[in-house]
Amino acid sequence: MHACVSYANTSVCAGRCAFACMGVCLCVGNGWIHESIMRGSVSFNPAQIILTAGATPAIEALSFCLADPGNAFLVPSPYYPGFDRDIKLRTGIELIPVHCRSSNNFSLSIAALEREYKQAKKRGIKVRAVLLSNPSNPVGNILHRETLYDLLSFVTDKNLHLISDEVYAGSTYGSEEFASIAELLDTGVFDNSRVHIIYGLSKDLSLSGFRVGAIYSYNENVIAAVSKLTRFCGISLPTQHLLVSMLSDTKFIEEYLKVNRERLAQMYALFVEGLKHLGVECFKSSGGFYCWVDMSKFLKSYSVKGELELWENILNVAKVVVTPGASCHCIEPGWFRCCFTTVTERDVPLVMKRISKVLKDHKARQ
């Protein structure tokens, strides 16, 4: 590891070093941190990991390699609003939302994917990939193994790539078990070379300021191309150095992940309970940092305009930051993403009191 770190100071070895370091950097003991999260159910090959300064540049670099400007990715929605900025801004790639509905528990329907794919084709748009976040940001649901199988069949049938953003893989707290797309590829049934996993330490290890992310790709050409692009988004050597010593402590990481899951479960339950007292229902999430909240009955008009009006009051009157569903391309007005990891348990009553005041006012003026 030390040889590797010092190599990186020389420009000649920088590319090779980033490649070599990645085998070390996201390792817990002898395995990749994702492997630790998966509790040994999958094995990862260090030669297929490419490190980047966060999941954000990982997604962008991968997008540059998979599509040309004007091409599109299908993205089950509601989706993480950052995708619009991170993917579209510099690559010129379009994102086509594939709407998932509350009546179907916001589950992904392959029929809806098929519909959007055909629509895009009709409009002359070349779809290159399906992009998922699993566990999902903002909804917090986990894709079932059957859906992952169906998705792999879909992308194989249409000759597409599949990008699975698994940054919340270790941040699960519900009864549902998370399965990485990697688990299904171990079966050997599918063409692995079309699958790419995004990971990072911002969420599971709460290290967003460290800027550490990774692409795990099963495609040699993509690995070669992305490795070149990571010249622009490498992880600083002091950061790598620090992480190596931290991640080598297997016991600490296991304990951290365990305690983190317990705390997420507690905060999620507390938030959901608090909102329930205000007459507000939440989607039953299993992972991530958010409650996916249905405030549709408080809208003055059942529209995006009504949703944004409520959002503005929650922001400016209650002084609470939530994300309106419209920013996540949710087509049902009144859903909001509330992050429950930015407050402490002690803050929850105050947050609820402030939201309650705004909701009462909206109810009264309906």
Ligand SMILES: Cc1ncc(COP(=O)(O)O)c(C=O)c1O
């Ligand atoms: C689904 C998803 N992917 C990627 C990111 C970006 O992570 P990073 O901080 O590693 O760039 C986020 C951050 O919110 C996210 O929610």
